[in-house]
Amino acid sequence: MVHVDEKLEPILAEVLRRNPGEEEFHQAVKEVLESLGRVVAKHPRYANHALIVRLCEPERQIIFRVPWVDDSGQVRINRGFRVQFNSALGPYKGGLRFHPLVNIGIIKFLGFEQTLKNALTCMPIGGGKGGSDFNPRGRSVGEIMRFCQSFMTELHRYLGEDIDVPAGDIGVGGREIGFMFGQYKRLTNRYEAGVLTGKGLVYGGSRARTEATGYGATYFVHSMLATKKQSFDGRRVVVSGSGNVAIHTMEKIAAFGGKVVACSDSNGHVIDEQGINIALVKEIKEDGRERIAEYARLKGARAHYIEGGSIWDVPCDVAMPCAIQNELTGKDARALVRNGVVAVGEGANMPCTPEAVRIFREAGVLFGPGKAANAGGVATSALEMQQNASRDSWTFEQTEARLATIMRNIHDRCAETARDYGAPGDYVLGANIASFVRVAEAMEALGVI
Numbered sequence: 001m002v003h004v005d006e007k008l009e010p011i012l013a014e015v016l017r018r019n020p021g022e023e024e025f026h027q028a029v030k031e032v033l034e035s036l037g038r039v040v041a042k043h044p045r046y047a048n049h050a051l052i053v054r055l056c057e058p059e060r061q062i063i064f065r066v067p068w069v070d071d072s073g074q075v076r077i078n079r080g081f082r083v084q085f086n087s088a089l090g091p092y093k094g095g096l097r098f099h100p101l102v103n104i105g106i107i108k109f110l111g112f113e114q115t116l117k118n119a120l121t122c123m124p125i126g127g128g129k130g131g132s133d134f135n136p137r138g139r140s141v142g143e144i145m146r147f148c149q150s151f152m153t154e155l156h157r158y159l160g161e162d163i164d165v166p167a168g169d170i171g172v173g174g175r176e177i178g179f180m181f182g183q184y185k186r187l188t189n190r191y192e193a194g195v196l197t198g199k200g201l202v203y204g205g206s207r208a209r210t211e212a213t214g215y216g217a218t219y220f221v222h223s224m225l226a227t228k229k230q231s232f233d234g235r236r237v238v239v240s241g242s243g244n245v246a247i248h249t250m251e252k253i254a255a256f257g258g259k260v261v262a263c264s265d266s267n268g269h270v271i272d273e274q275g276i277n278i279a280l281v282k283e284i285k286e287d288g289r290e291r292i293a294e295y296a297r298l299k300g301a302r303a304h305y306i307e308g309g310s311i312w313d314v315p316c317d318v319a320m321p322c323a324i325q326n327e328l329t330g331k332d333a334r335a336l337v338r339n340g341v342v343a344v345g346e347g348a349n350m351p352c353t354p355e356a357v358r359i360f361r362e363a364g365v366l367f368g369p370g371k372a373a374n375a376g377g378v379a380t381s382a383l384e385m386q387q388n389a390s391r392d393s394w395t396f397e398q399t400e401a402r403l404a405t406i407m408r409n410i411h412d413r414c415a416e417t418a419r420d421y422g423a424p425g426d427y428v429l430g431a432n433i434a435s436f437v438r439v440a441e442a443m444e445a446l447g448v449i
């Protein structure tokens with residue numbers, strides 16, 4: 001059940017009415033409005049209907065056809081999206097997702113989350129998100145390239161280093177960013193490095209960008225644990241997913257002395273009581289682009305693979321969902337709490353359902369919501385933009401040190417805000433309020449636009 005302040009009820013009703021059927025978008029907006037009751041009690045001017053409704057209404061939504069030719073010569077059609085959500089704090093910034101389930105509601109939820117997440121970083125970036133219902137699985141490199149080129153042929157007219165700066169997300173990694181950057185460069189006849197982030201190191205990428213989301217999420221959980229005088233050292237951890245975010249989350253957990261005992265993909269999960277061999281996961285997923293079942297096959301009796309089923313039934317001290325939205329349900333949360341979980345950090349965007357979040361908060365589990373915990377990726381994208389603007393390139397150590405400081409600041413800002421608003425330890429409230437106030441202040445200052 002959602003409990004929004006009565007002053008905010010008509011606002012929520014209007015947002016739901018204007019965006020019928022967009023469940024994930026409704027979910028993201030509801031969660032934020034639930035947190036804003038304390039803000040409007042303290043600053044009644046924020047109950048100002050128009051500002052919050054304006055924040056929930058994307059500045060611009062672009063939907064386009066993406067035609068391409070597959071290897072057999074057949075013409076294929078996908079749908080492309082870019083939602084330029086909010087530019088009060090800087091150019092639109094946020095990733096592109098290529099996944100068969102992508103639709104406008106998913107992109108709007110992601111764009112809304114991104115706007116607030118980017119505000120929490122305190123860097124000069126607005127919020128946007130895009131992608132396509134294109135499924136990269138099983139496609140040849142040639143097909144991926146032609147798709148990326150067709151996608152960018154349409155999208156390029158809406159981008160620019162001071163306008164809108166996409167990056168990767170699910171299904172879009174360094175290879176796809178390279179193809180899209182190449183096409184953008186060809187179409188515009190400009191070497192505009194800052195128009196995309198997540199680029200390869202030889203053509204304007206930033207060191208530590210690939211690692212940043214996972215490393216950052218782990219730093220965030222490390223800070224949460226420290227508030228209880230705890231750490232990752234010797235802890236059992238379960239990380240869902242096995243893509244870029246999951247891999248680098250596992251890597252950093254191991255560096256902090258934690259033991260990751262399970263990871264997954266959309267088909268099933270593997271359990272390895274000796275600790276997941278991260279190099280092997282990298283080999284399987286990044287080099288071979290294979291399924292995680294391969295891990296158990298290669299490891300023989302020392303690991304086992306469970307097709308279907310829930311990875312959250314595996315007992316652990318810390319859980320880090322790093323796969324996709326709504327992957328961790330109320331039932332999963334109850335199992336985790338029963339098994340004694342002490343902290344949960346969202347590496348993915350909105351991986352826990354509202355019921356799961358409620359269960360964690362009620363059980364007193366340290367809970368780091370995605371818009372705070374996974375902000376390290378986009379923050380390092382902003383560092384990439386900074387390096388591109390100054391035609392500079394920083395060392396890995398320098399960049400990672402900046403990331404660590406940014407994550408600590410985000411953690412502290414969420415914790416302080418929660419305390420100031422009478423809910424110490426509630427990172428959901430802290431993240432929603434701190435980010436909202438920052439965007440709202442800028443929107444107010446810029447007038448009705």
Ligand code: GLU
Nearest residue numbers: 094095167168169378381
């Ligand atoms: N897709 C990532 C996110 O959800 C990164 C976006 C970016 O670097 O612009 O935050």
